[in-house]
Amino acid sequence: MPIIAFIGLGQMGAPMASNLLKQGHQLSVFDINPQAVQALVDKGARAAATPAEAATDAEFVITMLPNGDLVRAVLFGERGVCETLSREALVIDMSTIHPLQTDALIQEMADRGFSLMDVPVGRTSDHAVAGTLLLLAGGLPEQVARATPVLMAMGNELIDAGGPGMGIRVKLINNYMSIALNALSAEAAVLCEALGLSFDVALQVMSGTPAGKGHFTTSWPNKVLKGDLSPAFMIDLAHKDLGIALDVANQLHVPMPLGAASREVYNQARAAGRGRQDWTAILEQVRAAAGMNTTH
């Protein structure tokens, strides 16, 4: 079994380290919180006084830290990992940090002759305890292959995100979408309540439409993703319905900032001549607004 350095024993890191121990790995652990360290020592880990000490002789170094500045400090700072790290070792950053910072870390490590891959995790601390995290693996194919046995001690599903830095990218996209969607869902639910409509009825209806199932697997695949913008439901009509919803919400005093912002996106799509295209053409509209070439 490989020797692993584990740095960052917080709400997520501690149970992840525990699961590595359970699988029989030798662990050298570091955290600024001595109690967190002691809890792992009690389970069989070796305490390290510094990241450098933890990394000595390690084949894998796992970092699970609150932000990218801390990852940087742990790697490159005084008594940091790089002072003792073997050129053969693989650093696995499992923290959720800024993707462009991840890119910089990968590059700087490479510049010094070291290897770092990004494997942020999905799901919750309960899953960390159960060893059923979702592992989003960025890295070269050989890095993913090499890390997989270690990673699978902490999770039960691993997705190869497609290359260095792609693990943290897919984590970002997923979190963006789910966090903003949460706010949008709240607007819909509060409007529902203000209208005196049963939320159960609304759920029943939405469970069979893109409102509940999302667009990625329903309205998009056969339309915009295939380049077919002939209207199943026109931008103009979608814009009109948004206008009615906002009008009702404003009469009933339900603030809907996301709804208001979205109407202006449709408004701009109409200004761009897309009024009679399929509503999924909004994807092309946003691409154009981002300065990307659109063929449709």
Added chain:
Amino acid sequence: MPIIAFIGLGQMGAPMASNLLKQGHQLSVFDINPQAVQALVDKGARAAATPAEAATDAEFVITMLPNGDLVRAVLFGERGVCETLSREALVIDMSTIHPLQTDALIQEMADRGFSLMDVPVGRTSDHAVAGTLLLLAGGLPEQVARATPVLMAMGNELIDAGGPGMGIRVKLINNYMSIALNALSAEAAVLCEALGLSFDVALQVMSGTPAGKGHFTTSWPNKVLKGDLSPAFMIDLAHKDLGIALDVANQLHVPMPLGAASREVYNQARAAGRGRQDWTAILEQVRAAAGMNTTH
């Protein structure tokens, strides 16, 4: 079989009327477009020169019109439905109009001794042709019961929305949610593209999370909907992740107006002292912003 007046033979109305004919109903049809009328006459309908003529002897009057002003004109205008309508007849408005206008129509019809229920439809014109529309029935239980056999000639699923005006309300909520979600999904997809991440990988990850499955049936039921705001994922962290996403998007020139609006909702939740609550507490935050009482 009951005699039915059908008013409004557009892209949706025409195939709906056709399906009623196929089921053996007697139809009297009206539209301002004579070609649309002739097409139905060719299938066995009787042409009416005015809404009033169409409504003569009808047991059901179905309206399928572009907006509420037209519904109002067809009912109450000169040579309108109410000039000949029987007190025993049931008017079924299947148009998508403003819900508060629906309420007014129901009330005004009742004031004159008539009955109107709202049954807007879900799905597309393809489903209208196939007779597989989703029927969202507002109305009193006896109205829903009475209309069901007629309605099921046009669709294959009927949801009782819970009372007068609730059909149009659930349609509004569903459309609001799906139309705004479409714009949000586009932001996520374009950020994905700008990050050089495979959209297939993103879909694979999101298919297992609220990002792809929505919150209504995943993160909400055991948390905010039960009044449990202990954090599985904290508002503060969600806010932080949104900030990273917006920062990346602004570096990569991807406009994200919905994301920007949503960060301010989380910002306000934190200002209201909810930073350490579960992210699903956003529902309570939006309720409070709408002036509703919150107990959490």
Added chain:
Amino acid sequence: MPIIAFIGLGQMGAPMASNLLKQGHQLSVFDINPQAVQALVDKGARAAATPAEAATDAEFVITMLPNGDLVRAVLFGERGVCETLSREALVIDMSTIHPLQTDALIQEMADRGFSLMDVPVGRTSDHAVAGTLLLLAGGLPEQVARATPVLMAMGNELIDAGGPGMGIRVKLINNYMSIALNALSAEAAVLCEALGLSFDVALQVMSGTPAGKGHFTTSWPNKVLKGDLSPAFMIDLAHKDLGIALDVANQLHVPMPLGAASREVYNQARAAGRGRQDWTAILEQVRAAAGMNTTH
């Protein structure tokens, strides 16, 4: 002195009618509120039982009503103005209504052989009492000339807005700008407070910059309005500063939805290749987003 019908004696209309009486005009007044009518009768007006009765023999008919539907009803409804109106009379709608509704009213009146002009007012009810309103005159030059003596009994400044429907348009633009600016100003002031900065100091600084003086007469005239987009202050830097402000605001829990929306406008300007243009190029950016041709 001409005979004037005055319809709508609310918070604004009542003192406006009073000032006409003071100038010696004969007034025939109508309102649904009998007390409002009586107050004017006590000052010398004649009460009319209907708009039609008020308009009999009138050379001018002034309407000052809460919305366009009421203006329409007063003109075209039963016992409405048009039943008795002389083809020689001039209707002056001073209400604040939807501009496209104003256009329709002008057209429909013309179709019937009547004349209507739009003269909404600026300033407050205090100014209505003092006879110092701002008069925003839409209408043909001869209509403006003819109405001016009557209008100047109610105000002390008249601006010829440039043609039929332009009075209500300039009112709309002015109100849009001032109302939205009010919300933006609140964001800046609250951020100021959250930063512990003296508001007086902030005012002192802003009084000398576009922040306090606006852009129309400071940064725009010599740049974008002349087609000169060479940077005095670059879009890229403006975007950066907005990012700092939003970051600070989010750290201090100050919600800034307008600021967040504006950053995405600059973001989109950068995506369109305008990063190194002058910040006044935002005007060209918004024009492009509205589907207008831009030469810069």
Added chain:
Amino acid sequence: MPIIAFIGLGQMGAPMASNLLKQGHQLSVFDINPQAVQALVDKGARAAATPAEAATDAEFVITMLPNGDLVRAVLFGERGVCETLSREALVIDMSTIHPLQTDALIQEMADRGFSLMDVPVGRTSDHAVAGTLLLLAGGLPEQVARATPVLMAMGNELIDAGGPGMGIRVKLINNYMSIALNALSAEAAVLCEALGLSFDVALQVMSGTPAGKGHFTTSWPNKVLKGDLSPAFMIDLAHKDLGIALDVANQLHVPMPLGAASREVYNQARAAGRGRQDWTAILEQVRAAAGMNTTH
């Protein structure tokens, strides 16, 4: 004349340093760009190879750098200012950076026994050349007094912002307000164009109202700033007018994301029971949303 170290000779820094030379100051200059250094040497400055060398013997050290990380590096990095800085010297950071970073710099300098004040500048590079910058002085009274003679060599107006860190704060507020206002102004101007209204007429009207003059010195002082929320113009009416403007803009395809966001602020104010308060109560509304206590 005091000896001054000047670090950062960019578009703003170079002419500022020149003006110091013209006033007879001895200057030791540093920049990473050797050409920028040479240009100043040609005018009489002494070139320094490092920030530390520049700071040797200096009574004042002026930093004019693109961001706070660079200021930090110049002060605390290897061969940085602090290696040679006298405890008697005063560091004047004139850069535009993140205010919370300024606070940290002031604190860290104090912890080491050094003094730093923040004096960002207003106006443009043309004013930097002319020596007519606006100087926004943060710092203790004695620091402001001491620095004034030096600062006035670069500008013609100095505002004492009220204490350490307040210079950068007032700069941030001013820039936030003017940059976001620029985007809002563009929405109004484009709507004006879409409505076919003369922009000159709109300017004429707005020049006499808060739309053109701002609210800080017009509508606010006698209302919300005095705690008087009795309505001169009601929130409800402002909300209604915004709704009309957005409706018109959406019909004419003019995207107005700031306007859309502002309507939701008024919407929320109405939900909070402020509908019949004066429109300046929006300030109290935003304060409440930021978690501040409101007494009105």
